[in-house]
Amino acid sequence: MTGDLYIRPLHISSEKDSLPGAAPLLGSGAYYSAAEVTLRSSDGSIARREIVASGEILSWVRNKSPLHAHKAVEILKKLSAKRPDFAGLDMTQPQIMAVINVTPDSFSDGGDRYDPARAVDDALRMRELGASILDVGGESTRPGAEPVSEDEELRRVLPVIEKLAEAGALVSIDTRHARVMREAVAAGAGIINDVTALEGDKDSLETAALAGVPVILMHMQGTPQTMQDNPCYQDVALDVFDYLEKRVAACVAAGIPREAIAVDPGIGFGKTTEHNLRLLDAQAQLHGTGCPLLLGVSRKGFIGKLSRNEEPKARVAGSLSCALAGLERGVQMFRVHDVAETAQAFAIARAIS
Structure with a gap:
């Protein structure tokens, strides 16, 4: 066979x-x-x-x-195999990545932290509440979002990254553009988090390898403008595994150490509600890549579709349900908007088990 x-x-x-x-x-x-x-x-x-x-x-x-x-x-x-530390973080303990969107149009918190000073204050508060990574993004990748120029993206994120790095925080830059990666790392970002798995920009793979910081590779079918038009898979869990395994191999071949690579199934990025549920159930299969897993499902639209069509900020309970399902399946990192609530849920779940 x-x-x-x-x-x-x-x-x-x-x-x-x-x-x-x-x-x-x-x-x-x-x-x-x-x-x-x-x-x-x-x-x-x-x-x-x-x-x-x-x-x-x-x-x-x-x-x-x-x-x-x-x-x-x-x-x-x-x-x-025990996963080595990722960006200095212990992968035997759940790590919380706080969403810091310095954008006017993100699906859940667009405009909340568009002011750099507010973004910095909120991010540092999230660190106090339990976030070990502060994920700063200057371009919305919600379904249908329009791209912004690299100059504008840099204008939004660099002042925030610089202040957070000065405060000693571990910062990730959420971007799909090589130039933004490069300048963000120079400003103090310690992780590159790319929704295109370093494929969206022809220079991203080389840039990430030269930057010498850990990377997070996410699966996305299509682009933010097209990804929800008609997502199709033969078997979504297997197809996503295959894609991420190939991207890990490409990164290793480019000189990025395997221990500096994490993977993300990309919940909501070119997936139907049924696809998302299948991936959430099958997350443990991704441990077969040999890399730590990041789950980003906080406040996403399918939670409302499965409940009462709540607005994003009213989807906290559903977000926690997804995070706990990931915790049960061995996921190591969780990208969330609601840091205090997630930290509390993890503390109680781990105490019970």
Whole structure:
């Protein structure tokens, strides 16, 4: 059989004794007792998909598709391996990334922090409340958003980044433009967070490699202007995995160390509500990339569609539900608007478990 192999850990728990034959997950004190194992044909169709006990995965693959045995060994090693620190942050603990949009038109908080002084004050307050990363963006990438010039984007973000860096904060620059990446890092940004996975600008990959800071690669189908027109996938969880795995390989080939790469499935970026739900459920499969995971789902539109069509700022409870689902599946970083609420939810969930 040709094609590819995917392993999604299931029945994840910190209680090893309650999971007979459980395998370690991410060296984080979590274990999984079973996995959804998928064999995909070269045409993208599903050849076989079964739930397999964690201790039997390798023998199952050797029996069903011997050519994939080596790939199975590689994935299982990545699933069990402890993630090194990312940008100096401990990946065995959940890390909160605060959204700092210095824009007039972001979908949820556009205009709230358009004033640089307000953006800085709010960002530092979010750090006090539990955010370990402050994600500064100067261009909205909401569905249908129009691009802004690089000069304007820089005018918005650089004063904020400089002040936050001076205060000792870990800042990420949320941009898809190489020039903005370069100047933001020079101003003190310590992470590049790109919704185009360093593909949106022909110079982004080289720029990120030369910058020498960690990168976050997100999956997006289409562009902000077109992504919600008619998103289509053969299997969204597998397609997103394939894309991110290829982008990780491209970054490594360009000289970015694997330990300096994180991946983001891009909830809401070229996905229907059904696609988003499938990705949220299948997040643990992305641990097979060998990279830390970032989940950005805060206040997004599908939450309202599944509830009572609430406005973005009234979607906090739904956002927390998604974040907790990610926490249960081993996600390490969470991009959120509501820092205090997320930190509280994590503290209680971890205390219970």
